Amino acid sequence: MFLEPVLSLAHRDYWHCFEQLLHHDTCGRLSSVSLAVQQTTACSKLITSQGRGRFFIRLMLMRRTLGNFVKHLLHTNRVIEVSRHSIIYWLFCCNYCLKCLQTEPFLSLSMVLSEMNFKISIENCSFLDESWLLPVCQIYEAVPCRELGMVLRYLDGRVFLLDLLQGSQAQVDMFAEPGDIIDEINGISLRNASNGQAGVVLSKLKSQPLSIHLIRWRGEDGSIYQPLVKHLRQLKQEKPSLRFGPKPASQILYGVHLLGKANIGMHGGKEVLQHVIPVVLESSQEVLLDIKETHLTSKVSPFDQELFQHHFPEISCVGRFGSQPDLTIFAFSAGFKHTEWFV
Known part of the structure; x- marks a missing residue:
């Protein structure tokens, strides 16, 4: 279902005003506009006048000729009589300027737009009949x-x-x-x-x-x-098996063995460690480790609640926050399975 045309009383859209400009403008300097109108008319991916109007505007912005086009439009009185209540709508949804014959602000704005570089894909136009929003x-x-x-x-x-x-x-x-x-x-x-x-x-x-x-x-x-x-x-x-939904957030999860966590007190020595190590080894479990740019997290599965989250300045050997009361040390070993090569 398409939107009602701008000129709903006459069942016409602003694209018809663009087409009429070629027939009523007498200055004879419409070569760029004429080519744009011809290219828009010949585009087989457009069906409605609304889609052609949107395509034409994008074409004018890409070729940086919108200001010249507006100049021609303003000095062609025959077209102005038809488009008085629509020409501002197609760009800024405001017809106040032409209604009150205050055309200078709109003309100045169109000239500024003509100095800007717009990265517009003309080939991606199949949905301009339905929406300004373009697909990938x-x-x-x-x-x-x-x-x-x-x-x-x-x-x-x-x-x-x-x-x-x-x-x-x-x-x-x-x-x-x-x-x-x-x-x-x-x-x-x-x-x-x-x-x-x-x-x-x-x-x-x-x-x-x-x-x-x-x-x-x-x-x-x-x-x-x-x-x-x-x-x-x-x-x-x-086909009920189809799934259409938001793309899941990209993340790289590493399968690791979490040995556990133990408190060794303020003055941990070898006497404490010989009792703590067996406790840690008994609590070992397989988890997923997600290493991000600023912190790391761990989960049992991608959909479970986090087991822990540590920011690097809290657990790193260097650059650690001095004001942190928690003196957690994140220790790890990495290597190949079934070998003695570990780091």
Whole structure:
């Protein structure tokens, strides 16, 4: 479901104002704008006027021509009559400037934006019809093979990956996971694809190297990309074993033997140690040790409560906090199993 167009009374959007500019501007200096309009119109990944308008704005920002475009728009009265209540909306959701003919603040701002460098991916545009928020887009280069081994599902004109066949090229390379979208193959867009279209494209490219553009179901933060929530729920209904959720925090856990902890008093000597060592050895258990940048923690399993947590300045041999009343010493030995080589 798409949002209502900005000019809802006439069922028009600000993209129509951009198109009209080429027909009503008389200065004859619209080459850059004309090329941007043509590129936007020709983009097969865009279906709605709202998506084309968003793409056009991103194109203007990337090419640093937004200021010149606004200048042309402001001196074309015919277009201003139509876009008076929408031109500010598409960038800043505020129509006060043009409403009151106070165009200088907006023009100055657009000129400042034209001096900035925006790192914008024009190829990643398949979801501009639904949202300004863009997904993670990656490219997979596949060598010629008999078959990739992907099970596909077509939903709302998009090609979803439902499963990977065991032992197939796709499963071995692990370049995608269920829920991802095949957006493009060797420059051929699969936006608004009909059932079986991806298979037809792959059959035509048989025995050729493949360049596959993938849209990940995970966003930049590891959570589900919001415009895909509805589709992923439908995939999960068809295959309940699918799991879509936040990406677990990355950590490296080492399996170690925790010998234990014993208090040797303020003046521990060999007399105390000969009694403490057997006590420690009897309390040995296998645990997981997580060594982080500033501290280390230990757990019995990844989901259990922490057994202990020590920051390095509290347990290190050098650089220890002098004000720490706890004189805990974290001692360890490391080596190869079944050998006498230990550190």
